[in-house]
Amino acid sequence: MKFETQKIAYWFFATCMLLFTLQIVFGFVMGFAHMGLDGLHEIIPFNAARASHNNLLVVWMLTGFMGAAHYIIPEETGREIHSTKLAYIQLISLILVGVTAIIGFHMNWWEGRKFLEIPRPLDYLVVVNVLMFIYNIGMTIIKGKKTTTSLVLFFGLLMAALLYLPGLITTDSQTMDSYWRWWVVHLWVEGVWELIMGAILSYLLIKLTGVDREIIEKWLYIIVGITFLSGILGTGHHYYYIGTPKYWLLIGGIFSALEPLAFLGICIYAIVMAKKGDRQHPNKLALTWTIGCSVMSFCGAGFLGFAHTLPQVNLWTHGTLVTAMHGHMAFWGAYGMLIFAIICYAMPNLTGRNRMNTAASTFAYWATTIGMVAMTVAFGIAGIAQVYLERKMGMDFMQVQTELEIHFLGLVLAAALFTLGFLAYVYEFIKSGTPLKDISVGDKKYV
Secondary structure, eight states: OSSGGHHHHHHHHHHHHHHHHHHHHHHHHHHHHHHTOOOOTTOOOOHHHHHHHHHHHHHHHHHHHHHHHHHHHHHHHHOOSSSSHHHHHHHHHHHHHHHHHHHHHHOSSSSSOOOOOSSSSHHHHHHHHHHHHHHHHHHHHSSOOOOOHHHHHHHHHHHHTTGGGGOOOOOHHHHHHHHHHHHHHHHHHIIIIHHHHHHHHHHHHHHOOOOOOHHHHHHHHHHHHHHHHHTTTGGGSSSSTTTOOOOHHHHHHHHHHHHHHHHHHHHHHHHHHHOOOOOOSSHHHHHHHHHHHHHHHIIIIIIIHHHHHHHHHHHTTTTTTTHHHHHHHHHHIIIHHHHHHHHHHHHHHHHHHHHGGSSSHHHHHHHHHHHHHHHHHHHHHHHHIIIIIIIISOOOHHHHHHHTTTHHHHHHHHHHHHEEEEEEEEHHHHHSOOOOOSTTTSSSGGG
């Protein structure tokens, strides 16, 4: 750890782990409900569990990105974070908004728009919160040295904030409401979040492989270009059936087919840089998470996304568990594993204890990876069965859900393996302890 304010990242990472734990709990509630074991329905209705699960996903990942920014930006700019006090105020307010939203879902206080369910007053608080974060990071960059990695990271975070605003546009039209909602959801996860992903991967590869910064950042430019080329117009694959003009079938189909190129580029980029590097960094598991992220993101976000977003396929799979198959591996591979990679790299430097490269940490990597692959397979089998029974055979929706109950047994078992891996990761995170009080003390070999 080179800068005192890098300690801020620890508290964002700790919050991130807690929020992810809650997301998994709500995931199990839904999994058992799908198996017909919905004993908690009076306390946690399915709609509240689903809204909580989806929104916790967004919040814990954003918290992880913010933690990564607080760790990376000081090193990239060569100076401390602009305001430590503002950073902690922003974290506390983010937690309060998240807790209020989850409680609100269970009291039917929400908007009912997928991924944007939080009530409108909380939307405004989110905007204020993110503006505090952007100001703090922006002032740090303005006053420090500029690198491609730091600028791409900041631009991705800035655009994530700005693209939250279309979701605040009020309209009475269901079509227009869906149109603006996808500006937020799609252009986040398949647009600016990819910039954040590329920047964090760039930082990790520079640190872990020893490859020259100029070479790695040239790859970053290419990925940014492909992301903007495909991701923006690729939003059209969400417009097929919401009442928009037919030309979106063509635009969405073509550019959705190009979107995997960005993830393929990221995958090749990470693997080539890892092979090219001659530095034997002692934090090998951080590099394993980094490479795993690039491969799983291509499989989940790239290949599986392409497999069901072409109009001829999406006609049948839209709104089924096939979407959940793609979504789970995509979010985990592209962003979840990335956050775990930066935490794995940062913790030895923050705490002076290398607990993130133990046998338990290795188990955490493989258990979560295998568990997520198994969950994806279970969702895929259930989704294909749903498409056939519901959309080809014409069976009633609820009757089909009863037929799918057996498939969710496999899903819950896969989720249990994933959870064991996650708990092992959390155990080592806790055992690592809190950040060093004196940054001059500790093992510098992990920097």
